[in-house]
Amino acid sequence: MFKSVLSKQSRAIAATTTFKRTKVTLPELKWDFGALEPFISGQINKIHYTKHHQTYVNGLNTNTEKFEELYSKLDTDPVKIAQQLHAVQQQIKFHSGGYINHCLFWANLAPQSQGGGEFSAQSPLGKKVTEQFGSLENLQSLINAKLAGVQGVGWAFLCYNKDSKSLELISTYNQDTVIGNLKPLLAIDAWEHAYYLQYQNRKVEYFKAIWNVINWAEVAKRYEESLVL
Numbered sequence: 001m002f003k004s005v006l007s008k009q010s011r012a013i014a015a016t017t018t019f020k021r022t023k024v025t026l027p028e029l030k031w032d033f034g035a036l037e038p039f040i041s042g043q044i045n046k047i048h049y050t051k052h053h054q055t056y057v058n059g060l061n062t063n064t065e066k067f068e069e070l071y072s073k074l075d076t077d078p079v080k081i082a083q084q085l086h087a088v089q090q091q092i093k094f095h096s097g098g099y100i101n102h103c104l105f106w107a108n109l110a111p112q113s114q115g116g117g118e119f120s121a122q123s124p125l126g127k128k129v130t131e132q133f134g135s136l137e138n139l140q141s142l143i144n145a146k147l148a149g150v151q152g153v154g155w156a157f158l159c160y161n162k163d164s165k166s167l168e169l170i171s172t173y174n175q176d177t178v179i180g181n182l183k184p185l186l187a188i189d190a191w192e193h194a195y196y197l198q199y200q201n202r203k204v205e206y207f208k209a210i211w212n213v214i215n216w217a218e219v220a221k222r223y224e225e226s227l228v229l
């Protein structure tokens with residue numbers, strides 16, 4: 001009898017409750033926060049991951065839920081709700097970009113004990129870099145110039161252009177990401193939160209140092225995947 005009552009209550013709760021699930025979570029890191037030292041400090045990685053990236057995760061989840069809620073009542077007051085959808089969509093653009101860009105950023109980094117900084121000139125990516133840029137050093141200089149050219153906050157990307165079948169360097173502002181025919185292979189964060197605690201205003205030093213912990217195996221894997229897509 002008691003069991004039966006509980007069962008009825010459970011069914012009633014299930015029928016009236018909207019269960020919210022967390023749609024996006026932080027990606028798992030394959031190394032400890034301090035493992036990229038001395039190039040990127042453990043303190044920076046910890047704050048960058050647990051505070052900044054978490055903010056984009058939360059913002060994406062919250063604003064996606066708001067969008068769904070607004071969309072469900074669009075017909076009740078179309079113009080007013082459309083304005084609200086427009087505003088929420090801009091929040092989704094910002095936070096989804098932050099979420100996506102940082103997921104790639106973490107995957108693009110590895111301690112030297114796990115191959116960070118090791119570039120294979122003989123790999124398909126290595127051969128493409130030599131063909132297009134002459135050497136890895138030339139490519140790094142061009143990306144560093146892109147990073148230095150970001151005024152305020154933004155990102156630099158090494159991409160594969162599926163239409164021209166070539167590598168392309170792109171910089172974006174805020175949390176804008178690359179889409180369409182551009183497949184991002186490598187993302188480097190030029191926001192101050194990525195370096196300021198260690199490098200202060202010497203961001204060029206950060207842009208040089210990060211090459212010591214770039215996970216080229218991941219970049220090469222993404223390049224080879226993009227060739228067959």
Ligand SMILES: [Fe+2]
Nearest residue numbers: 052189191194
């Ligand atoms: Fe960041």
